[in-house]
Amino acid sequence: MASSINRRDWLRQTSMTALGLGISARSIATVEPSWDRIRETENGLINLGSNENPYGISPNAKQAIIDMIPWASRYSFNLDSLKDAQSTIAKYYGVTEENILLTAGSSIVLDLMPRILYKPNANIVTAEPTFFILPALSRKLGFTVNALPVGPDRGLDLPAMLSAINSDTQLVYVVNPNNPTSTYLKPAAMKNFCQEAAKKTAVLVDEAYLDFLDAPDNESMIPLAASNPNILVTRTFSKIHGMAGLRIGYIIGHPTRIQQLGQANFSESQVAISDLTLAAALASLKDEEYRAKVKQKNAAARAYTIKGLQKLNINVTPSFTNFIHFPLGNYQGDFADFMLKRNIILRNYPMAKEKWGRVSVGTMSEMQQFIKVMNETWKG
Numbered sequence: 001m002a003s004s005i006n007r008r009d010w011l012r013q014t015s016m017t018a019l020g021l022g023i024s025a026r027s028i029a030t031v032e033p034s035w036d037r038i039r040e041t042e043n044g045l046i047n048l049g050s051n052e053n054p055y056g057i058s059p060n061a062k063q064a065i066i067d068m069i070p071w072a073s074r075y076s077f078n079l080d081s082l083k084d085a086q087s088t089i090a091k092y093y094g095v096t097e098e099n100i101l102l103t104a105g106s107s108i109v110l111d112l113m114p115r116i117l118y119k120p121n122a123n124i125v126t127a128e129p130t131f132f133i134l135p136a137l138s139r140k141l142g143f144t145v146n147a148l149p150v151g152p153d154r155g156l157d158l159p160a161m162l163s164a165i166n167s168d169t170q171l172v173y174v175v176n177p178n179n180p181t182s183t184y185l186k187p188a189a190m191k192n193f194c195q196e197a198a199k200k201t202a203v204l205v206d207e208a209y210l211d212f213l214d215a216p217d218n219e220s221m222i223p224l225a226a227s228n229p230n231i232l233v234t235r236t237f238s239k240i241h242g243m244a245g246l247r248i249g250y251i252i253g254h255p256t257r258i259q260q261l262g263q264a265n266f267s268e269s270q271v272a273i274s275d276l277t278l279a280a281a282l283a284s285l286k287d288e289e290y291r292a293k294v295k296q297k298n299a300a301a302r303a304y305t306i307k308g309l310q311k312l313n314i315n316v317t318p319s320f321t322n323f324i325h326f327p328l329g330n331y332q333g334d335f336a337d338f339m340l341k342r343n344i345i346l347r348n349y350p351m352a353k354e355k356w357g358r359v360s361v362g363t364m365s366e367m368q369q370f371i372k373v374m375n376e377t378w379k380g
C-alpha cells in the first residue's frame, strides 16, 4: 500500500478539488475543534439530549478519514493499515483479538445479548433507571426485567441486584457510570459485584462513560472479562472520542463468549465497520491529548452548570460523566417540551418518586445558554 504521505498527496490533487469544495484536505483536518461555541443542529436547536461529545472528533481522526477516502473501495482486510484493527484495539486494552468483537456502536451488543440469551421464563436483572436499550428489548423478547431502583443517592443498589439473581436469571446488566443518574461505583465494589454475580449468571458491564473519570476510579472491568466467561464489558467510541455518528463500539470477554456473540452477529465483525470509521478509531485511540482536553472542557462546563442549577436550589446528583441528572421537584408539565420551545433539547423522565431532568454537558457557551434560560424561567 502507498505510504500515508502518498495517499495524502493523491487526495489533495484529486478528490477535494474534483468535488469543487474549494478547500484542501489538509485544511479540513487541521481545523482545531472549536472548543467553545454553540453548535446548533441543522434546525437551530442546541442539542443537549443524547450525551454526545460537542467538540467533534479528534483532528487526527479527521485526517485519518481523509487519508482513507481513496481506499474506501477496498475491504478493510485488504488494507495494510486496517487489517489488524481488531487486534490493535484489543491490544490497547491489554487483551487479545479473540477477546473482542467490534460492532457498529455498542448498541448492537446491547441488542445482541438478550437475543442470544433468551429462553422461556428467563429474567434479566438491572437497575431503574438505567440505559434503556437492553431492558427495553429484553421485555419485548419476553424476559422478565427485574429492575432494582437506585438508592436515595441515585446510585446503583448492588446488594439488591445481587440478591435479585435467581436460577432463571440469564444476565445482569450494570451501567457504570450509570445513565441517566450519572453516578458511579468504585472499582473495588464493581469487582466484588462482578465476581459474586458471575458465580450465578452472566454479567454485562457497560462502560460507555468510564473515560470521563480520573484514575484510580476509571479502572475498567476488562481484565476480569478477559478471564471469566461470565463477565463481559462493552465500551464505545461515541462518547469521549466524539464518534457517535461514525458508529463503532465493542464488547470484550472470554473467547468462548466472543465466539458465541460473533456467530450470532457476523463472524467477520471487522467488515461490519466502515474503513473510514476504523481508521478514525485507530487514530483517535492514539490521540490522548485530544481526549484529555475533552475531559478537561467537559469538567469545566459541568462544574459551571452544576453550580448554576444549585443556585436555583436544585438538588443536582453529583456527576461523573458528560451529563447531569437533577430532580424537577414540583415542576408541573413537560420540562423537556418547555425547554424545546426555548431551543434546547434535553430529557426528562418520571422516576419512581420524582420527575427528573437530564442535560448533556455541551460547550461552555451552550451551558451558559442553558443556565440563562433556567435563570429566566425556573420556578421549581
Ligand SMILES: Cc1ncc(COP(=O)(O)O)c(C=O)c1O
Pocket (backbone or CB within 6 Å): 050, 051, 104, 105, 106, 107, 108, 131, 175, 179, 206, 208, 209, 235, 236, 237, 238, 244, 248, 249
Ligand atoms: C450507557 C450507554 N451505553 C451504550 C450507549 C450506546 O452507544 P453507541 O453509540 O456505541 O451505540 C449509550 C448511548 O448513549 C449509553 O448511554
